Amino acid sequence: MKPSHSTFHPFNGLRHHVRTWGDPAAPPLFLLHGWMDAAASFQFVVDALQRDWHVIAPDWRGCGLSGWAPNGYWFPDYYADLETLLNIYTPEAPARLVGHSMGGVIACTYAGLRPQRVAQVMSLEGFGLARTSPDDAPERYRRWLDEMAEEPRFRIYGSFDALAARLQSDNPRLTPEKAQFIARAWAHETATDKIELLHDPRHKRTNPVLYRMEELIACWRLCTAPTQWVFARDSKGTGYLEDTPEQLAERKNAFSDYQEAWIDDAGHMMHHDQPEAVSRLIENFIE
Numbered sequence: 001m002k003p004s005h006s007t008f009h010p011f012n013g014l015r016h017h018v019r020t021w022g023d024p025a026a027p028p029l030f031l032l033h034g035w036m037d038a039a040a041s042f043q044f045v046v047d048a049l050q051r052d053w054h055v056i057a058p059d060w061r062g063c064g065l066s067g068w069a070p071n072g073y074w075f076p077d078y079y080a081d082l083e084t085l086l087n088i089y090t091p092e093a094p095a096r097l098v099g100h101s102m103g104g105v106i107a108c109t110y111a112g113l114r115p116q117r118v119a120q121v122m123s124l125e126g127f128g129l130a131r132t133s134p135d136d137a138p139e140r141y142r143r144w145l146d147e148m149a150e151e152p153r154f155r156i157y158g159s160f161d162a163l164a165a166r167l168q169s170d171n172p173r174l175t176p177e178k179a180q181f182i183a184r185a186w187a188h189e190t191a192t193d194k195i196e197l198l199h200d201p202r203h204k205r206t207n208p209v210l211y212r213m214e215e216l217i218a219c220w221r222l223c224t225a226p227t228q229w230v231f232a233r234d235s236k237g238t239g240y241l242e243d244t245p246e247q248l249a250e251r252k253n254a255f256s257d258y259q260e261a262w263i264d265d266a267g268h269m270m271h272h273d274q275p276e277a278v279s280r281l282i283e284n285f286i287e
Contacts, residue, residue, distance in 0.1 A: 001043065001047055002021050002022075002043075002046055002047050003021070004019050004020060004021045004040070004043070004046075005019070005020050005021075006018070006019055006065070007020065008065075009084075009085075009088060011081075011084045012061075012077065012080055012081055012084060013069075014061050014066065014067035014068075014069060015066065015067040016058060016059070016061065016066045016067065016081065016085075017039070017058070017059040017064055017065035017066045018039070018056060018057065018058045018059070018085065018089075019039040019040060019057045019058075019059070020054065020055060020056050020057070021046045021053070021054075021055040021057075022052060022053050022054045022055055023052060023054060024054050025054070026052040026053050026054040027052075027053055027054065027096070028053070028054045028056055028089055028090050028093075028095065028096065029053040029054065029055050029056065029096050029098065029282075029286065030055075030056050030057070030085070030086075030089075030095055030096060030097050030098065030107075031045070031046075031055055031056070031057040031098050031099075031100075031103075032057070032058070032060075032082070032097065032098065032099035032100070032103030032104070032106055032107055033057065033059070033060065033063070033099075033100055033101075033102075033103050034099075034100045034101025034102040034103050034104070034125075034126065035101060035102040035203065036063065036199050036203055037063065037100070037101070037103075037186075038059050038063055038064035038065075038185050038186055038198070038199075039057035039058060039059050039064060040057075040064065040181075040185035041181075041182050041185050041186075041271065041272065042055070042057050042271060043181065043185075044178065044271065044272065044275035045271050045275045045278050045279050045282070046279075047275070048275050048276045048278075048279035048280075049279045049282070049283060050279070050283060051283055056085070056089050058081070058082075058085055060078060060081065060102075060103075061073065061077065061078070061081060062199060062200035062202070062203055063198070063199050063200075063203075064185070064186075064198055064199070065198065068200040068202075069200070072202055072205070073200075073202065073203060074209075075106075078102075078106045079106065079109065079110050079113060082106060082107075082110050083110070083114065083117075086117055093119070094116065094117055094118055094119035094225070095117060095118055095119060096119055096120050096286050096287075097110070097111065097118055097120070097121045097122070098121075098122040098124065098282055098286070099121075099122070099123055099124065099126050100124040100125060100126060100269075100270075100271055101124070101125050101126045101238075101268065102126065103126060104122075104123030104124055104125065104126015104127070104229075105123070105126045105127070105128055105216070106126075107121050107122075107123060107126070108121055108123050108126065108216075108219075108220055108223065108227065108255075109216055109219045109220065111220075111223040111224075111225050111227070112218075112219035112220050112221065112222040112223040113219055113222070115222055115223055115224040115225065118223070118225045119225055119287070120225050120226050120227075120285065120286050120287065121223070121225050121226075121227050121228075122227070122228045122229075122230065122281070122282060122285055122286065123227070123228070123229050123230065124230045124270055124271060124278065125230065125231065125232055125235060125238060125268050125270060126229075127229060127238070127239070127240045127251055128211075128213055128216050128239055128240065128251060129211045129213075129239035130211070130239035130242045131211075131213045131239070131242070131243070131247070132210040132211050132212065132213075134210070136210055137210055140206060140207075140208055140210060141208050143206040144205065144206045144207070144208035147205045147206055148205070151201070151202075152201040152202055152204045152205060153201050154196060154197045154199075154201050154204075156194055156195065156196055157187070157194075157195040157196075158193045158194075158195070159193065159195060160180065160183045160184055160187070160189075160195055161180075162195070163183040163186075163187055163195055164176065164179035164180045164182075164183040165179070167179045167182055167183060171267065171269055171272065171273070173265075173266070173267065173272070173273045174272060174273075178272060182272065183195075186198060186199070211239075213251075217250060217251065217254045220251075220254035220255055221254045221255075221256075223254075223255055223256070224256065224257070225257070226257045226259070226285075227255040227257060227258050227259070228258075228259040228260065228261060228281070228285050229252070229258070229259075229260045229261075230260070230261045230262070230263060230270070230278070230281055231260065231261070231262045231263070232262075232263055232266040232267055232268055232270045232273070233262055233263060233264045233265065233266060234265070234266060234267045235266075235267055235268045236267065236268070237268070238268060259285070261281050261285075263277045263278065263281070264277075
């Protein structure tokens with residue numbers, strides 16, 4: 001297992017954790033995790049990389065070892081956090097971005113907002129949530145108001161073994177060794193026989209702001225970097241699956257330099273299921 005190094009940076013009002021692998025003099029490669037994940041779970045992909053990279057993987061705000069935002073979580077903050085990280089780790093050269101799920105959406109959208117700052121972008125199952133309608137707004141606001149009445153909480157586990165078993169139940173492709181590793185990357189022991197997730201449970205709250213696919217597509221159209229979307233053959237429950245073929249084509253056609261690839265025998269968490277295949281695609285695409 002390749003060793004990693006932890007660094008903490010104070011910016012945008014929070015203490016942000018960044019995990020890095022490799023020689024800082026090697027070409028930088030940013031790996032951006034998804035919702036309720038952590039940078040450490042890219043370990044399997046990093047282990048499978050064949051070339052020398054300086055891999056830079058932040059814990060997004062409220063995840064892993066990064067600080068919790070007192071006023072909740074709003075998507076534009078992730079773009080600001082990414083921009084600050086790029087200014088720290090690659091202030092001169094355009095960045096190579098690989099993002100999973102939410103991290104892929106952040107990477108693709110930022111590549112449209114700041115096209116001069118991104119050299120290449122790869123999105124692993126990060127193609128945007130299901131589309132919404134303005135008619136969805138009243139119920140969304142009501143749900144948010146109801147949820148604000150009490151603090152959300154995560155389940156407490158009696159051991160890392162119990163959490164690992166839960167992870168394997170959710171994803172049968174995980175080996176016991178991988179499940180144990182992810183359990184210890186996602187959680188910590190707060191007392192004897194008390195294992196709690198590191199993430200801020202307020203991530204569970206309904207977002208009162210509707211997800212407007214049209215706005216993302218408008219940003220994606222400004223992306224000039226070569227872009228590759230990587231689909232998992234056995235993915236379930238992701239937003240694009242609710243699209244008509246024409247709507248899915250609209251997402252893809254937003255990019256001027258678009259490629260796609262598929263990974264077999266993998267679900268949404270493809271970086272856990274098939275890390276060797278993911279690493280091969282990264283190194284075949286990223287220069």
